[in-house]
Amino acid sequence: MMEKILMILILLTSLTGVCPRRTTETYVKAGEMVALYCPHDRGSSRGDAKVIWTSYTTQEMDLTDMSSAEQRQMGVLVHGRSLVILSASVNHRGNYSCSLGNASSQFWFRLIVCTTQSREYLKRTQYPQICYTQEACTLNCPEVNVPAVNTPNITTNGIIWHKEGESLPKDGYFSSVEVNDHGEYTCTRSYLYSRQLYNMTFTVLLKIKPKEKSGQSMILSPRKNGVLNVDLGATVVIDCVAVMYSDFDEVFWFDGKSEVKMNNSFPVFYNYTRENNAGEIKMMASLVFKNVSEEDLSKSYTCRLESVSVPSNVTITLAQKASPSSLSLALGIVAVMVVIVVTVVVSVKLKMDIALFLRGTFCCCCSTSDGKSYDAFLMCYKSDTDAGLNEDDRKCLESVLEERFGYSLCLYDRDVLPGKAAAEAVLDCIEQSRTVVLVPTSPDPGPGSGLLSAIHAALVERQTRLVFIQTETTEASRSGSLPEALQLLGKTGHCVTWKGVSSMPHSSSFWKQLRYHLPAPQQASKIKLLP
Template sequence: MVVIQLFLLTLISGVHPQTFKEIHRQAGDIAALYCEVKHGDAKILWKRDDNQSVILYNNMSSDEQRQIGVVVHKQSLVILSASVNHQGNYTCSVGNSSRWSRFRLTVHTHFREHDNITCYTSALCQLHCPTTNVPATSFSNRSITWPKGPEYGNFPSVEKEHSGIYTCTWYFPYHGQTYNVTFEVRLDVQEFDTPRTADILKPRETTFEVELGSPKVIDCEALTWSCTNSVLYWLSNFDFVDEDRPSRVSFNQTCPSDKNSKEIKRTAPLVFTKVLEEDLSKNFTCVLQHDGQTLSYVTITLTQKARPSHTSLAVCTVVLTVLSAVMVFICVKFKVDISLFLRDTLGCHSSTSDGKSYDAFLMCYESDTDGGFNAHDRKMLESVLEERFGYSLCLYDRDVLPGRAVAQVVLDCIEQSRAVVLVPTSPDPGPGSGLLSAIHEALVERQTRLVFINTETPKVSRSGSIPKALQLLSESGNHVAWKGMSSMPPSSSFWKQLRYHLPAPQRAPKIQLLLQTIQDVSSK
């Protein structure tokens, strides 16, 4: 009888009975019920049926809706915080349509909807938070968090140990309050089984340079999984190249049968006993045919090697010759400046201690011209070498103690010095030129570095005007010309030549040490 009445009611009202769409939520979570709408501007009516009354939400104001925790938003009915008071049956209709959509909301104390996702090892894995019955983006500026797992639910390279249950929470700020709903994502990470595919490994180039009339071998190598189910061969244009035949162009196919290997490299080198000009206009294709997959192939062409340009070679030779000559000229012309720069700036000199006490011994000899050093010049020479350039000098009138034989004292001073500088003086204030004869053999025997300062060019010196011992020393030593006033500035050629022939000083100049001391005091 009840069934007959329901059927008659359906015929009269035009309402089609439908099953309920089941919606489950945990208490406190936000939920959205969506009405199926074909036209976005159609009017939607929402109502709730309970045992006592029917609630029409469209007849309520926005404030009245929020007071009971319900908001009608476009085609959805949003329940802000689900509770047992919201549990029940809901119905929506579009305009004057007789078709209704029915929902049944069940609120649980503990409930989590979940999605299952499968990812594969060493690959990108993106976890997506479910959107089942959540408000649309137009309802609120929603956001999402993943309390456990990677930020934004993104694994750049997932592994087996990442399998597990992850939770995500949607947040919806609305009228000063934030509502949320939490879901679970169950991740299953499985081993990735790469499908095996046979492919050509070589050649990778598409063009090969050849010399006409010369032999050439071009390797073709392929990775296969079976020797019996694959074949590797060459084509010349569209014709097959001879295999294992004594022809000018042929190939020889090999395939090692190793049962313990999962990968097999099949080879088929293309052999030219002599490359002809006609080969340059052909395409040669290495083809891999394997059961169960499409053909793989690589096409190559031959090109003649460019002949070396004799003009370019000649130009390069001339340029290199000119550059070499310029470099030699610069090194010879500025060898003194280059050597001093390397020594002073870059510290390119021997720092090994040789046990010597002095850098140089200044020994005077009587000049046969009027251009010799006077007392003022000698003091200036000693001061510049010691104070400006940092040389440790042995001076006869300062460092030689009286009471011993002059020759022996001078020999001891020479023994303790790295070099000997002979200074022309007028008059001679030292032990005298006669002593040179006594110490000449000692200087030669010790191979002491000797620097000879003269007041005229050695070529124009009159051999008969100077003692024989001094003449012998002059021939064996390095000469530096003293030109009077023009040689006095420390930047003159005289000082550069003198320092070039002397060894590098073993200590820093006093001026440099003084500047360093001033800087240290200022920094404190």
């Protein structure tokens, strides 16, 4: 009769657009607690919708809208997705359903209350567990149709274990199980609700097996970090070796989508060999690529060990080898770039030292044919800031250039004949010299700074090479304090700063910069290389 009612309900719900689900059968022993749980509907996004429980045991009843007193009278408790029957009786057997509000899906349950331990009841309520001899074992009491932990006013009261009807002082733990420990174990879960205990009983069928041999393993060869470098078009063989201890274990190859075929007519296939030695089974499954293609490089290949104990997987992917020529070319380009960068950096940092070294090494015996009589004309002028070179510094400058470095200098107070017009005499010295060095002095032994304005146009027109010696004081106050002609000449030439005592050593930065901006001396025989 109940089956006919259920079929009518399913027909009615289908006519109203509600989609029925497969009925879940739940077996419970009379007098014990059982909980039904309404699963989440994957097709519904209404996570906050109200769950409606309906009973079809004697007549259709909405259990959700019942008061607490009415639910207690029926011996049920509704909490969200859970429907708890505190002590199952024949009045509770029948069909139940749950739905999310007015959702288009319902979940159906059929509760079967057993007054005797029938074969079907024992089959549905027995749970097998396997342990191994001489190993620790903890029995697991099933958590099937138990109340949710957040069900109000229901608290767990522990678990009691029995074996085949006998009460045993066991908590379900064996430090080392033996063969005679096999058998049926009964665990009773107790729950306290309204100062009354309710029980749930489960049967665990413990099977004891001999201790498994250790050493089960899988090895891929060749293999390196899960990637194998190969050449396109090459023939490649990957051996998957598994050591196992059961005749039921097998090894297969997968390409990510399906099992690789054991057919050597395919471009990718596998074959295997099997050896049995004193109970240890060694199986080797060889994955063969006849000609490695681009498609093979885009896949991952997995060797899977199907075992009665714990399955294992080992995955490998193929990657194309870098060709030796490409690698050599890349390394060569990198090496050239490194050399270029290092050369540029060294050249920028040591350009003056390199230039002076090359000049002293390769140009020491060179003679110029430009018709000039002097290497440089030292033109001194009065410094308006009283920050020029004093007489001792000027004498040091002249003597070091001539006697130490071998330069031929034209000095106004020594090489200009008296009685000649100053401007004409200075222009003659400039004409006979390859470079003009402007030296600020105090006092002024030369023609004076006023003459600079007169010869400025001539210097620019002839594109005379200029070297402008300045002091640290004139460098700091250069803008606006120097005559306009001198400022213009300073911009067209190279500036070298005299720093007093620190510039006197022949290896100082001052002499290196001055010699770098001056041409190589014509009187090469006078040059004395620095130690």
